[in-house]
Amino acid sequence: xxxxxxxALYNDDDILMDAVxxxxxxxxxxxxxxxxxxxxxxxxxMGLPHTKxxxxxxxxxxxxxxxxxxxxxxxxxxxxxxxxxxxPNFSWFLNMPAFVPIMFELTVFFAAHLMVITFYMRSRIxxxxxxxxxxxxxxxxxxxxxxxxxxxxxxxxxxLSETGAVEINVIEKH
Amino acid sequence: xxxxxxxxxxxxxxxxxxxxxxxxxxFLSTPSSVEEVKEQLHHAQNAHGGHGEAKVEHHEATDxxxxxxxxxxxxxxxxxxxxxxxEAHHEAAPSxxxxxxxxSHAEHVFHQLKNRPWAALYxxxxxxxxVTLLVLAFNAIQRVAQAGWSIVLFRVxxxxxxxxxxxxxxxxxxxxxxxxxxxxxxxxxAPGTVDPTAANYDAIIDGKSWWLNVPGWTIRAIxxxxxWNIYRHLSRKASLAQDNATDLVNYTKNFKMSVAFLAFFLxxxxxxxxxxxxxLDPHWFSTLFGWYVLATFLVSAVTVIAMVTVYLQxxxxxxxxxxxxxxxxxxxxxxxxxxxxxxxxxxxxxIWYADMPEETTYFVQRFEEYKLPFLLMIPMxxxxxxxxxxxxxxxxxxxxxxxxxxxxxxxxxxxxxxMIMPATVGGEWFFGLPEIGAILFFLGLFIYSVxxxxxxxxxxxxxxxxxHESETFHY
Numbered sequence: 001x002x003x004x005x006x007x008a009l010y011n012d013d014d015i016l017m018d019a020v021x022x023x024x025x026x027x028x029x030x031x032x033x034x035x036x037x038x039x040x041x042x043x044x045x046m047g048l049p050h051t052k053x054x055x056x057x058x059x060x061x062x063x064x065x066x067x068x069x070x071x072x073x074x075x076x077x078x079x080x081x082x083x084x085x086x087x088p089n090f091s092w093f094l095n096m097p098a099f100v101p102i103m104f105e106l107t108v109f110f111a112a113h114l115m116v117i118t119f120y121m122r123s124r125i126x127x128x129x130x131x132x133x134x135x136x137x138x139x140x141x142x143x144x145x146x147x148x149x150x151x152x153x154x155x156x157x158x159x160l161s162e163t164g165a166v167e168i169n170v171i172e173k174h
Numbered sequence: 175x176x177x178x179x180x181x182x183x184x185x186x187x188x189x190x191x192x193x194x195x196x197x198x199x200x201f202l203s204t205p206s207s208v209e210e211v212k213e214q215l216h217h218a219q220n221a222h223g224g225h226g227e228a229k230v231e232h233h234e235a236t237d238x239x240x241x242x243x244x245x246x247x248x249x250x251x252x253x254x255x256x257x258x259x260x261e262a263h264h265e266a267a268p269s270x271x272x273x274x275x276x277x278s279h280a281e282h283v284f285h286q287l288k289n290r291p292w293a294a295l296y297x298x299x300x301x302x303x304x305v306t307l308l309v310l311a312f313n314a315i316q317r318v319a320q321a322g323w324s325i326v327l328f329r330v331x332x333x334x335x336x337x338x339x340x341x342x343x344x345x346x347x348x349x350x351x352x353x354x355x356x357x358x359x360x361x362x363x364a365p366g367t368v369d370p371t372a373a374n375y376d377a378i379i380d381g382k383s384w385w386l387n388v389p390g391w392t393i394r395a396i397x398x399x400x401x402w403n404i405y406r407h408l409s410r411k412a413s414l415a416q417d418n419a420t421d422l423v424n425y426t427k428n429f430k431m432s433v434a435f436l437a438f439f440l441x442x443x444x445x446x447x448x449x450x451x452x453x454l455d456p457h458w459f460s461t462l463f464g465w466y467v468l469a470t471f472l473v474s475a476v477t478v479i480a481m482v483t484v485y486l487q488x489x490x491x492x493x494x495x496x497x498x499x500x501x502x503x504x505x506x507x508x509x510x511x512x513x514x515x516x517x518x519x520x521x522x523x524x525i526w527y528a529d530m531p532e533e534t535t536y537f538v539q540r541f542e543e544y545k546l547p548f549l550l551m552i553p554m555x556x557x558x559x560x561x562x563x564x565x566x567x568x569x570x571x572x573x574x575x576x577x578x579x580x581x582x583x584x585x586x587x588x589x590x591x592x593m594i595m596p597a598t599v600g601g602e603w604f605f606g607l608p609e610i611g612a613i614l615f616f617l618g619l620f621i622y623s624v625x626x627x628x629x630x631x632x633x634x635x636x637x638x639x640x641x642h643e644s645e646t647f648h649y
Contacts, residue, residue, distance in 0.1 A: 097519075098527065100519065
């Protein structure tokens with residue numbers, strides 16, 4: 001069985017938005033949209049679920065905070081409680097203000113870096129990864145909508161040309 | 175046009191009457207002589223089996239005293255908690271313990287008890303004044319930044335600044351009563367502090383007398399208050415005139431005025447915080463104090479804007495305000511809460527870390543005598559708003575904004591309380607009738623003057639060039 005897809009190219013983000021809305025109205029599944037820059041509201045028009053990246057960042061931040069508390073407590077209070085310049089080290093709380101800068105920075109460090117790494121993993125981006133753009137023009141000034149064909153090639157083509165596509169290509173995907 | 179409902183007006187007036195009753199009862203319950211205080215102290219001593227401290231509320235402070243010697247410099251504490259205002263109270267510092275129930279101690283307590291109703295009034299007045307002033311500044315920032323989202327809220331902000339004139343008049347009267355020696359909140363004003371031959375001569379205060387002197391201080395107070403009120407009057411006038419104008423002359427004028435005001439405001443706000451709050455502890459100084467005071471009032475001001483907006487919106491008066499506007503206000507509440515915490519902690523931590531006696535006494539006293547409200551500020555002003563307002567969806571729900579706002583406002587009232595009370599009543603503090611009465615009085619005054627002011631103009635600032643952007647604003 002052949003995996004045929006149709007690539008509709010647009011040269012304006014407003015036309016693309018309208019096209020996405022029209023295609024969605026017909027209850028046709030859009031495989032993907034490639035754009036050279038973020039188009040405000042495109043994710044909403046395509047009905048994509050909201051990202052959970054912020055939630056992971058919050059949890060990573062809590063991890064960093066816990067790590068900082070554990071680290072300062074272990075090093076400064078449990079392991080070797082030296083008198084350093086008269087700072088109280090009888091308990092973690094007594095010396096807590098001195099640990100706050102570390103606690104803050106580690107919270108931010110964990111939240112930021114782990115969130116970025118999560119983003120890379122979820123988006124499948126890494127060095128030497130082969131680029132996946134179906135048409136080189138989509139990184140410059142064209143917008144591309146990809147829809148899978150299920151025995152409805154002509155119908156799809158006419159719908160897409162109605163939406164103002166400047167070019168419609170049918171492509172065999174492997 | 176918004177109509178100030180009769181019900182709300184009644185509530186406001188009732189709050190003011192109730193508040194006035196509380197304030198007056200505070201003044202009536204102060205002891206009239208040192209003898210009376212001695213009597214009370216004597217009773218308390220017998221009742222509690224010769225406890226180190228005299229009053230019932232002192233249990234906490236006494237325990238804290240014993241527990242936290244490790245943290246604080248011993249000698250400094252003894253001097254500060256019991257002797258910091260002595261210069262003004264015509265006494266040599268008694269050593270704590272030996273002479274605790276002697277005449278000097280009774281007189282010290284007498285002065286603190288006499289200060290309490292004044293301080294309660296001053297804290298509430300300062301809080302509501304600061305909130306109103308910062309709403310004015312926030313509005314000026316929105317104008318200068320040519321913000322596109324907040325135009326539909328301009329009349330709300332302008333309405334809130336309607337409270338500026340009444341509250342600054344009361345504040346000015348309170349301050350002038352101080353320079354007229356009717357009350358003794360400002361110890362450096364006491365006669366003899368700058369006279370080398372006097373018994374209560376204070377070399378440190380004398381060294382600062384080029385800035386801290388009654389005539390200069392009074393003139394500065396009048397200049398600050400006049401400057402803010404003049405800008406408020408002119409800006410409001412230009413804003414109303416822009417409504418029906420065919421050109422942008424008033425808009426441009428308002429822009430330029432706001433730039434000038436913000437420059438004036440940043441200097442006067444800083445000096446105001448030295449004059450009216452920091453000088454209550456004339457031996458102590460902190461460089462970021464002005465910013466810290468600014469932050470506490472700024473977050474309260476944004477919270478008040480959000481709460482008044484949500485109220486008016488729930489009554490159907492703000493048709494162009496959508497949940498994106500509320501979201502933006504909530505983001506400011508969140509951000510400024512963190513900003514306050516940053517400045518509060520920076521001031522605390524630098525002083526705690528270096529632990530220099532002349533600076534540390536400020537926090538030692540607050541930590542030992544005001545432990546509960548001092549520590550309560552961290553959850554109220556930082557942890558709670560952070561957790562409630564971090565979620566983008568919650569920031570759009572009016573009830574969450576109101577809920578967080580109530581806690582934030584109470585927390586920042588506590589902050590002002592902790593700035594002012596330790597220097598004026600010391601360990602004799604209590605959150606009772608005078609304090610609650612003063613809050614209710616100024617809350618009533620606030621509601622009355624704010625909603626009167628809002629009802630005087632249409633709720634949409636029509637002539638603003640960014641109005642359309644603001645009406646269709648969505649995030």
